[in-house]
Amino acid sequence: MTRTTAARTDEADREEWELIARDDPLLSVRDLRTHFHTDEGELRAVDGVSFEIQQGEVLGLVGESGSGKSVTSLSLMKLIRSPGEIVDGEILYDGEDVRGMTGERLRRLRGNEMAMTFQEPSSALNPVFDVGWQIGEPLRVHEDLKKGASRERAVELMRQVGIPSPEARVDDYPYQFSGGMQQRAMIAMALACEPNLLIADEPTTALDVTIEAAILELIRDLTDSLGMATLLVTHDMGVVAELCDRVAVMYAGRIVEYGDVETVFEDPRHPYTQGLLGCIPDPTASTQSLDPIGGEPPDPREFPAGCHFAERCPASVEDCERTDPRLRTVGDDHYSACIWEDP
């Protein structure tokens, strides 16, 4: 694969992931690049992303629409189909290379070791099978349970995720469930085989605020009690603040800021993160001036050679259009990809 950005070298990639590396990661993603080969050119949806998740931790992957966060999460389980392709980078699950997995090994990874919940529960659940059957399916596939046993486990799982009277509702079809209950059913399905990593793609976006609060609490409790790791993909900074231990902020196919959630929110260093936080209405403040970022993200077919955010950045200088900034340490467990340490 030829790189269109000359400034990004393998050497710099290595430095970046070595910088953010921690001990014993459950999942480590190194310079992941997922592109879509379209008629109008190469669409670089994910353009060199590195991050790590440890056991028992919730990492928030946050960004606006089109920033590449969902493509990143799909890449982790090798769920990218043509015209998309993972063109470069490494995904290490417990030290094992996911990109190289095929056949039976890949099957065991999906649903058993890593599980995913999707944004729209109403379209992710199969309308023609009852909920109990669907929650039990991973158990029948991965753990060879028989029909009856999988149904019993399904009832237990439904209870665990807070679906009331699970014995009565196990035979219901998805349309008989409300949005919040469908989301719970999907989480139950993902948890069926006790995965080590849960990938939750916008788990609360389609839900009302009172239901959202309950689902977030559920994910937190399950992460703590089962000791699994969770990657939470969202566009909502409020949700990240509420639930996550660490956060990776994505912009135009890259991670621009990464680190401990309290540090990043308290002292954001990347101008994009600062802009993003500056335009969230604070429900607790009576008066607040919100400042829009201005401009639009670049076209992923024609990313600029330098910093992807340079065009909209209030702190940009001429140098930003030439140098391609990499993540660098700006504090304790706090990394920012900007030529300024503290713009």
Added chain:
Amino acid sequence: MSGSDEPLLEVSGLTKHFAQNDSLLRRLRPDQSVQTVQAVDGVDLRIRDGETVGLVGESGCGKSTFGRLVLRLLDPTAGSISYRGEAVDEFDAAALREYRSHAQMIFQDPFGSLNPRYTVRETLVEPMEVHDIGASSAERVQQSTELLERVRLGAEYLDRYPHELSGGQRQRVAIARALAVEPEFVVADEPTSALDVSVQVEILDLLGELQEEMDLTLLFITHDLSVIRHVSDRIAVMYLGNLVEIGETESVFTNPSHPYTQALLSSIPNPDPSATPDRIPLAGDVPTPIDPPSGCQFHPRCPKIVPPEEWDHDQRIWRELFRLRTRLANGEIEPDAVRSTLVDGDERADDDAVVDALYRNQVEERVGNATDRAVPDSAATVAREALAELVVGNDDDAVARLEDAGFVTVCETEEPDLTTTEHGTDVRCHLHSEATRDHPDRDELRERNREKIL
């Protein structure tokens, strides 16, 4: 921002029922009935000249239907709408057309609300032609250019099609189209929910500026409470087709009086990770508007439901037993399932054992989650008796047992009136209700209830 006291728009008793699965065949068959969805159910609201009223509620509460009713995009089932003293609900086609040049709407989805075959120029010129604004087409195009500048887009956008625009730009065009007829009143239905946060701010700022420049009155409909605090002068909180609380934005946010408003405000994700959330959890889901609950429609989920006078213990214990009654009445508890679990676990599975198991997970556990106080003996006995009736198949007797023992509430029998609170907000809740206040002994009861709850 508020203008004169005379309301620009006054709505009273506004109601909209939709028939579900309606068909001639269904109407003719005696075994089938047409269900009605009570989307909006007797709403009263006044909107003053020049103010922004935020209408907030969860999905399905009827807020969008309400927005469409006030513009007569839907015809109300009952109630009246008056605009500057004229009865909008009685307008004929000509009057309605005239009305629409004063009152306009901005829709949620800028991808669906613009005609994909129209250029921006055509989109903007059409309403002017319909309403006879501008003397010639050159003048209309001139006005369109000015409108585009007003929404911070330039004349170069005139010949673009919607697919060439980003979400934020489309919403600007949709706003420009609404403003093309120079309206006084605009209903904005979730104008920013399809947009990213950074774009959302731009649109909110734009609406604020336009409101000042053009002296607009806005009804801003949204599910997003943080947005509503930012834009509104007053807010109205809607639940199942009814307004439960109305007041100045600041008063409602600092002193929410209705338990639903309190729960709603406590659920907003706070963008500050160091803040510790103090959540008020709500039981269950929003009930269906096909058959809404009696009395106060929030009572099945309400954490502050009012126990009867005779109850001397913790309100939370009473609440859990009341909810047990509701679950029994809805047939949600299945003794057979519990029995088979016991059988599978090789445990005793006679009726007494089933009652014990049911009592443990339907009462003890739930009360334990709500409070650390124990269930008083008399109440425990009643609950067990009711569960015993259920186990032998007398579902109705089970419910009656709890009803007879005082697990009934004013919240399910009477619809609360709108009452003004000490914070100047209007709230529809028995905790604040006039009826409760008038009775001298009830007054004491109310205090006692409050103490129990707090």
